[in-house]
Amino acid sequence: MVLRIRVIPVLLLKSGNLIRSEAFRIHQAVGDPFHDVARYAEWDVDELIYLRIRSTEERYNARPDVKNRRPMSDLEILNEVARRTLVPLTWGGGLRRFDDAAQTIYNGADKVYFNTLCHLSPEEVTKTSNHYGRQAVVGGIDVMREGEGPPRIWTHSGTKPLSYNLADYSRLLQQIGVGEILVQSITNDGNAQGFDLRSIETVAASVDVPVIALGGAGRPSHFVAAINAGASAVAAANYFHFVEDANSKIKTEMACHGIDVRRPN
Amino acid sequence: MQHRSLLGTAKPTVGIVAYGVGNIASLAYAVDRAGAKPVILTASDQLAKVDQILLPGVGAFGWAVRELRETGLWNAITEAAESGVPLLGICLGMQLLATSSDEGEAHQGLGLIPGCVTELKSQVIQARVPHMGWNQVEADEDERFFDVLDGTDMYFAHSYVFHTATDDATQGWTRHGTARIPVVVRRKNVMGVQFHPEKSQSSGAKFLNRVFKGELWY
Numbered sequence: 001m002v003l004r005i006r007v008i009p010v011l012l013l014k015s016g017n018l019i020r021s022e023a024f025r026i027h028q029a030v031g032d033p034f035h036d037v038a039r040y041a042e043w044d045v046d047e048l049i050y051l052r053i054r055s056t057e058e059r060y061n062a063r064p065d066v067k068n069r070r071p072m073s074d075l076e077i078l079n080e081v082a083r084r085t086l087v088p089l090t091w092g093g094g095l096r097r098f099d100d101a102a103q104t105i106y107n108g109a110d111k112v113y114f115n116t117l118c119h120l121s122p123e124e125v126t127k128t129s130n131h132y133g134r135q136a137v138v139g140g141i142d143v144m145r146e147g148e149g150p151p152r153i154w155t156h157s158g159t160k161p162l163s164y165n166l167a168d169y170s171r172l173l174q175q176i177g178v179g180e181i182l183v184q185s186i187t188n189d190g191n192a193q194g195f196d197l198r199s200i201e202t203v204a205a206s207v208d209v210p211v212i213a214l215g216g217a218g219r220p221s222h223f224v225a226a227i228n229a230g231a232s233a234v235a236a237a238n239y240f241h242f243v244e245d246a247n248s249k250i251k252t253e254m255a256c257h258g259i260d261v262r263r264p265n
Numbered sequence: 266m267q268h269r270s271l272l273g274t275a276k277p278t279v280g281i282v283a284y285g286v287g288n289i290a291s292l293a294y295a296v297d298r299a300g301a302k303p304v305i306l307t308a309s310d311q312l313a314k315v316d317q318i319l320l321p322g323v324g325a326f327g328w329a330v331r332e333l334r335e336t337g338l339w340n341a342i343t344e345a346a347e348s349g350v351p352l353l354g355i356c357l358g359m360q361l362l363a364t365s366s367d368e369g370e371a372h373q374g375l376g377l378i379p380g381c382v383t384e385l386k387s388q389v390i391q392a393r394v395p396h397m398g399w400n401q402v403e404a405d406e407d408e409r410f411f412d413v414l415d416g417t418d419m420y421f422a423h424s425y426v427f428h429t430a431t432d433d434a435t436q437g438w439t440r441h442g443t444a445r446i447p448v449v450v451r452r453k454n455v456m457g458v459q460f461h462p463e464k465s466q467s468s469g470a471k472f473l474n475r476v477f478k479g480e481l482w483y
Contacts, residue, residue, distance in 0.1 A: 002400075002440065002441070003392070003396065003397075003398050003399070003400045003421075003441050004398055004399040004400065004418065005398075006398045006399065044466055044467075046398070046399060047398075047420075079290075082290060082291060083290075083294060085291075086463075086464065086465075086466045086467075086469070086470065087420065087464055087465075087466055088420055088422065088461070088464045105323070106290075107290070108290045108291065110291070110323065110422070110461075110464060111422075130325060130328075131324065131325060131328055132323055132324050132325065133323065133324055133325050133357070133423075133424070134395060134424060135323075135395040135397060135422040135423055135424060136323055136324075136422075179395045179397070179424075180395070180397060208387035208388075208393055208394060209393060209394070209395065210393045210395070210397050210398070232393060232397070232398070233398065262399045262418050
């Protein structure tokens with residue numbers, strides 16, 4: 001009996017709306033932030049991750065059908081989601097200081113997700129890790145792959161490239177106190193062609209902390225490949241949103257390949 | 266200090282110790298869902314009013330000890346437990362029950378269940394640390410936890426483990442790499458679980474229900 005492999009739906013939030021994304025650029029609103037929470041609770045998912053996407057618009061941009069309602073703040077959304085979620089909840093995107101993390105945890109998140117901050121102000125990540133324990137800190141690495149060359153890491157929502165190599169940057173994250181690394185493929189984001197397996201392998205081989213893979217899931221077999229590449233958990237946004245019985249399909253495929261997954265009661 | 270008997274208590278009051286290191290909202294919801302009344306404990310004088318005490322966890326040992334001592338809750342918890350009030354520690358809360366911990370600079374725990382807290386090392390146990398995710402609990406067949414815990418998956422998120430000084434104090438385990446990790450500890454009215462029952466969906470809810478209804482204690 002070993003620790004189970006985790007399968008995690010990711011929900012992307014932009015200006016209070018649930019969105020889907022492609023290559024970090026195309027953003028389409030797909031529902032209200034709670035749209036999937038009940039469904040995921042019913043499916044008995046292992047965990048949930050909410051990531052806020054930076055909005056370039058100053059004013060709140062709602063879908064036409066929610067035009068007349070007062071927009072909910074992100075913390076209000078977090079509170080509501082936390083109230084309805086009986087599995088661990090990770091929340092992040094745009095967190096810039098220890099205080100942001102503290103507020104996030106106070107409002108119901110179990111773990112905070114830091115991406116740009118790991119590079120921008122690693123001491124804030126370390127402070128969070130020292131205060132809450134590293135198990136409450138998820139560090140994100142967004143990776144873009146151009147052809148056969150080495151992958152490139154991008155921060156600030158995929159707008160600023162870093163010169164680190166992936167192995168070194170992964171080790172740096174572990175060093176500053178990150179408890180899990182979420183490696184996300186910008187290239188494969190939304191393309192349903194499979195995860196960036198080489199990047200997953202590189203990160204998993206460089207660190208001792210668990211690695212979560214995200215970006216590119218299109219078929220149940222993709223999830224199996226991501227685990228075989230070294231991930232301890234697999235995550236997906238679009239796949240869960242658009243595929244019927246997603247959780248069951250993924251876990252059945254994994255079980256068939258001898259991967260230890262938790263089967264819902 | 267006398268504590269009210271749990272028998273016949275229509276709606277038991279569960280005091281949740283709030284010490285600034287973690288998320289207690291989900292625990293409060295869990296208590297409520299189990300049919301008990303959650304009370305947030307921030308000061309020592311509030312402990313007299315509760316039927317059970319819940320000592321959470323998310324956070325670092327050192328910070329927790331500091332906060333608990335500063336608010337006076339440290340002594341109040343010890344007194345309440347020693348006078349027989351049921352006390353459940355969750356995750357870090359379970360580790361705080363120990364005699365000592367290696368986390369940060371060495372720290373002294375509440376000492377309610379003798380033993381010490383040490384760090385999991387991935388090279389030693391041949392597995393990734395933190396121990397993060399769903400894992401299966403094996404509970405001792407002779408003990409009261411067997412029915413509700415043995416064979417169930419619960420969510421774990423920790424890098425430190427509590428090894429009790431005596432074998433009989435550990436009543437549940439899980440495996441991670443080569444490590445056999447104590448996950449349920451108990452000594453009289455004091456209990457600790459390493460997993461997060463409030464984050465373990467229906468298996469966790471079932472366990473908490475039994476706890477808050479007064480079962481599993483004696």
